[in-house]
Amino acid sequence: MWTIPNIITIFRVLLIPVFVVVYFLDWRWAQELGAFIFWLAAITDWFDGYLARKLKQSSAFGAFLDPVADKLIVAAALLMVTHTYASVWITVPAIVLLMREIYVSALREWMGQNGSSATVKVSFIGKSKTMAQMLALIGLLSGLEYFMGFPIYWVTLGKILLYFSAVLSLWSMVAYTRAAWKDLSKS
Template structure:
């Protein structure tokens, strides 16, 4: 493994992911939501910077390519878990969050099953838009909780439904791309 700035940013994002639920151990209410928002946004920004810097400085690595999507999924899954709990299991959040968790688990399992053939499931533009929609909606939902609901919470709910739809579409795309490997002989 190569320790370079892009990989360090990815590792820091991975370590920040459990920080969001950890915040709720020590804070509650609007203060917890604000602290979670700050940590989540800071970690989300590293998602853009690590890829940009890796390409700009020609420091792309197998380690970074492996850990980057895991860090993204850890951030999204843990933040959604916290948001669903903090919203008292709001069904308008719970349903798209469930779809997102289902797709992320499905694609991870699909990649595991495909093994060496998993390179056919390279990250697509649609998947990048999906991740962006997830992260922006989660930030808006934390902001809505910090401000006790209102406009940002409603906007976050609308965007999480859009993110849920993009999540399903990108999951179906990955399934379509892997069908020849799934239908073939064992």
């Protein structure tokens, strides 16, 4: 259980309350620091998977905890940006993303119980959605449009990527459902 990849994943889970508390502190750079902590968690997601393969330290515990850690920190970030921006234009794609995560997680669980988990394995569309979603959340959490007087438009890019990830999210949800349809329609 105490492999390097699993320790990194546990670290990511432990970052969640730190991320939330820091983001809402009454400091000048609290949101930017919160966005950095979220970025750090997103990077550790890549590292733990890479190290698990490279070091041959894949485990059942890691296979369980890694997607749970991802869903927890993304759900927290989505709730935080809906609170921060208090706009239907942010809330609707955030809800689409949350609904897709719950749906696909349940679908994968059900397919796994029926011995067909390979049918709904992570696809390129799903990975693309995750990348766009993470970048969107970093931009939205940071609140930055200017840095040291220079325009960087992270919030604007974050909004665009949030919608892009919502579209990819729906697309991947339909693709996973179509792949699983034969098993779903048996019952």
